[in-house]
Amino acid sequence: MKTIGVIGAGTMGNGIAHTFAQYGYQVALIDVSEESLKKAIATIGNNLDRIIAKGKLTEADKTKTLSRIKTFTKLEQAIGNCDLVIEAATENMEIKLNIFRQLDQLCSSQTILASNTSSISITKIASVTKRADKVIGMHFMNPVPVMKLVEVIRGYKTSDATTETIMTLSKSLEKTPVEVNDYPGFVANRILMPMINEAIYSLYEGVAGVEEIDTVMKLGMAHPMGPLQLADFIGLDVCLSILNVLHDGFGNPKYAPCPLLVNMVTAGNLGVKTKEGFYAYQSGTKELKVSSLFLHK
Numbered sequence: 001m002k003t004i005g006v007i008g009a010g011t012m013g014n015g016i017a018h019t020f021a022q023y024g025y026q027v028a029l030i031d032v033s034e035e036s037l038k039k040a041i042a043t044i045g046n047n048l049d050r051i052i053a054k055g056k057l058t059e060a061d062k063t064k065t066l067s068r069i070k071t072f073t074k075l076e077q078a079i080g081n082c083d084l085v086i087e088a089a090t091e092n093m094e095i096k097l098n099i100f101r102q103l104d105q106l107c108s109s110q111t112i113l114a115s116n117t118s119s120i121s122i123t124k125i126a127s128v129t130k131r132a133d134k135v136i137g138m139h140f141m142n143p144v145p146v147m148k149l150v151e152v153i154r155g156y157k158t159s160d161a162t163t164e165t166i167m168t169l170s171k172s173l174e175k176t177p178v179e180v181n182d183y184p185g186f187v188a189n190r191i192l193m194p195m196i197n198e199a200i201y202s203l204y205e206g207v208a209g210v211e212e213i214d215t216v217m218k219l220g221m222a223h224p225m226g227p228l229q230l231a232d233f234i235g236l237d238v239c240l241s242i243l244n245v246l247h248d249g250f251g252n253p254k255y256a257p258c259p260l261l262v263n264m265v266t267a268g269n270l271g272v273k274t275k276e277g278f279y280a281y282q283s284g285t286k287e288l289k290v291s292s293l294f295l296h297k
Helices: 009-020 034-053 059-067 093-107 122-126 160-172 188-204 210-221 227-234 234-252 259-266
Strands: 004-007 026-030 071-074 084-087 112-115 135-140 149-154 178-180
Touching: 004 009, 009 026, 009 071, 009 135, 026 059, 034 059, 034 071, 059 071, 071 188, 084 093, 093 112, 093 122, 093 135, 093 160, 112 178, 122 149, 135 160, 160 178, 188 210, 188 227, 188 234, 188 259, 210 227, 234 259
Parallel strands: 004 026, 004 084, 026 071, 084 112, 112 135, 149 178
Antiparallel strands: 135 149
16 A cells, blocks of 8 residues: 545544654545645644654654645545545544545545544445445544554454455554454443543542542553543543444443533533633643633532
8 A cells, every 4th residue: 555545634634644654655635624734734743843852753754754745625636546545534424424425436446445433333334335345444542643553443344355454554554453343432432431431420420529530540540641631632522422322322321421521512611622621721731720610519
């Protein structure tokens, strides 16, 4: 594989594009928003600067990496020569299905189509294409350039050849691919989201405060980040979406999202992306302050 298409220039999309370009692949980064594409390239440049500051890359490496990324606002202009296209759009079933319908029509019959979905069924996504054997999940972790894991999700009809190709490709990025089967939440989020949800319930029911809950999990369980801070980092809307997929997929009440999470998302307090969730975030500082919503709970 030489040319990779990445659909979506948000946090995950720009991280995926960065990683492939850094490891020598040509990348077509696609988003409907020209502004989002410009922001993505700036973010990639800043992240490369951080790697340079650690002595792991040179300025010449940065220049080469950025030169390998071309940006597009239209699918048909970008994906004709792609060997693999990775969808990294918002975690919405209908949006993803619409993208895969278009990809199936526009891409070569040999092109592998992958989704970075964190919970939505690969089998369902593949069902709207005529190449179900070449549809697979590549669930990268955030931040993509740093995190080593890639969940490789086999749909019901994903072929052995497609799976092996993606496992090998992931290793070429110095990632550790783990093959899993297609059930709601896969492995990572099937285990992580109930933990985050239980942490939110503990806050909702007054068991302890935001910092107290996170401190218990950081110091007691050796987690690098507490579950409430992690939820802010992931995005509370994303957490809610994944919990809804788990709840709908299994029909088990243990996956029902906490009412507090539902209210926060409804109110637009989504975490880092809106600068307030369980914590308040200020630009240019790493200091965390518990959101005023929880200071006197």
